[in-house]
Amino acid sequence: MQLELPDNVRAATQADWRQLGDITAEAFFDDPVNKWIFGSNRAIKSTFTVLARDIYLKNGLCYLAGDGGATMWSRADANRTPPLMAILSIAAGVARWGSKGAVGRALKAGEVMDANHPHEPHMYLFSIGTRKAARGKGLGKALIRPMLEACDRDSLPAYLENSNPDNTGFYMSHGFDHMKYLEVGPGAPPLQAMWRKPKRNFASQS
Secondary structure, eight states: OOOOOOTTOEEOOGGGHHHHHHHHHHHTTTOHHHHHHHOSHHHHHHHHHHHIIIIIHHHSEEEEETTTEEEEEEETTSOOOOOHHHHHHHHHHHHHHSOTTHHHHHHHHHHHHHHTSOOSSOEEEEEEEEOGGGTTSSHHHHHHHHHHHHHHHTTOOEEEEEOOGGGHHHHHHTTOEEEEEEOOSTTOOOEEEEEEOOOTTOOOOO
8 A cells, every 4th residue: 555645744663652652642632532441641641652662553554744643554454452561561551540440441442442343444543643732733634634545546445433523523524424333331432433435536636
C-alpha cells in the first residue's frame, strides 16, 4: 500500500514510540470512553505508549504530523495481540495510575472490541488525534486523508471505534458510516463502530 503524504506528515519509526504515545494520549485525555476505563491521564498515557511501541509501530502503520498529531493503523490481519511483556507493562501502569477497577474495565473493553471486529479485509484506524495546542489547524485531515485515499485506490474498506461523539462529524465527513454501538461495560459511554466503504472511480485530488 502506497501513501501520498503531505509535506507536514511523515511515517513514524520505532524510534518515535514515545512521541507517538505522548501525542495520542494527550488527544484522548478528554475522551469519554478512555476516561471511564482508566480514570486518570497517567494511565491513559502509559497504555497508549506501550501500544504504540509494542504493537502499532511493529505490526501497523503509524504517522506523525510534526509534534502536533499522530495516527496508528493496522491491516485487518495484522497481529494486534500484545506480547506478554507488553501486557504486563500495560497492566502495571493501569494498576498503579488508574482508578479502582481500571484493569478489569480495560480487559473487558478489549474483549468487546475484539469480538466485534469485522473479519473481512480492511484497514483499521486504531487512533488519530492531536495535541490541544495543535487543534483547529487541519492536522486531523492531513493525517487521515492519505490512508483513506490509499484505501480507495486498493478498494479496501476502513473500520474504527469512535470513543467520542464529538468526533462523529469528522469521521462521517471522511466517508465513515455508523455500524452499531458497542457496550464495553455497565455504565460505559457509547463506543461507536464505524465503517467506510472505498470510493469507486477514485482520483487523487490536490
